[in-house]
Amino acid sequence: MRIGRKINNRINIRRGPHPTDTMWVVCECASDQCEQLIQVTVDDYRQIREGDSYFLMIDGHESPGFERVIAREGIWLTVQRIGEPKRYVEEMDTS
Secondary structure, eight states, X not given: OHHHHHHHHHHHHHSOSOTTXXXXXXXXXXXXXXXXXXXXXHHHHHHHHTSTTEEXXXXXXXXXXXXXXXXXXXXXXXXXXXXXXXXXXXXXXXX
């Protein structure tokens, strides 16, 4: 998750302005060992990034109690981090 989110943000910055194009992103689950890829549209990814505590991950990789599922889309989820993990994410995004 720590590395995945940073990688995904860099990929997004380099993408052109075509919201219907697709891009591959790394699962942003809490596991440091997860390297699974998810194909999403640029528009979907950017909408998820509008929420500071929203993450994109493979269905089944969510952590109940720390993450709330916001949306399911095929094999991937949008989750919202809550509580202590949310503070960690906020600190990570500013570094």
